[in-house]
Amino acid sequence: MKSFGGNVLFLKRDNINTDEIIPAKYLTEISKFALKPYLLEDLILDNFDPKKDIENKSVILSLDNFGCGSSREHAPWALEVNDIHVVIASSFARIFKQNMFNCGMLPLTLPKSDILSIFDNFHNPIATCDWVNQKIIFTENDKFIDFPFELSSFEKELIEAGGWVNYADNKY
Numbered sequence: 001m002k003s004f005g006g007n008v009l010f011l012k013r014d015n016i017n018t019d020e021i022i023p024a025k026y027l028t029e030i031s032k033f034a035l036k037p038y039l040l041e042d043l044i045l046d047n048f049d050p051k052k053d054i055e056n057k058s059v060i061l062s063l064d065n066f067g068c069g070s071s072r073e074h075a076p077w078a079l080e081v082n083d084i085h086v087v088i089a090s091s092f093a094r095i096f097k098q099n100m101f102n103c104g105m106l107p108l109t110l111p112k113s114d115i116l117s118i119f120d121n122f123h124n125p126i127a128t129c130d131w132v133n134q135k136i137i138f139t140e141n142d143k144f145i146d147f148p149f150e151l152s153s154f155e156k157e158l159i160e161a162g163g164w165v166n167y168a169d170n171k172y
Helices: 032-038 074-081 094-102 112-121 153-161 164-171
Strands: 005-010 059-061 086-089 106-109 126-130 135-140 143-148
Touching: 032 074, 059 112, 059 126, 074 094, 086 126, 094 106, 094 153, 112 143, 153 164
Parallel strands: 005 059, 059 086, 086 106
Antiparallel strands: 005 126, 126 135, 135 143
């Protein structure tokens, strides 16, 4: 089973689209792993350098409408091969969110006020996600804060199975 926690990458912006997650020019790659070096290559964000800032990060924290734009599986795949299995945002594009669950990954929706509080009170937190009990904890030095989140029973089953293909193999 995938790990659902770790160092958090702050992407404090709305509407991060699938072309910014993985540029369209790489969609001809024939393996997921070929996408790895290009994750967030075209994302424009103050003080963000994908070559330096993604390393050792396992969780993304962002704002509204994460994963908008073209519906493509390559966007969650590029996250997955970079060992980023959790994206926390105040909202997601519907297809992107489902594609994450289909890959056995965890898209978490928290209220924007909670996300802004994390941005304001932490610099380099570690997130620990208890998806079974539906709680995520952010810690940094002696500070910590936790938030509940909701998953449907089907979403939990997809995560537990490791994604749609494994789920379907076990069920049908």
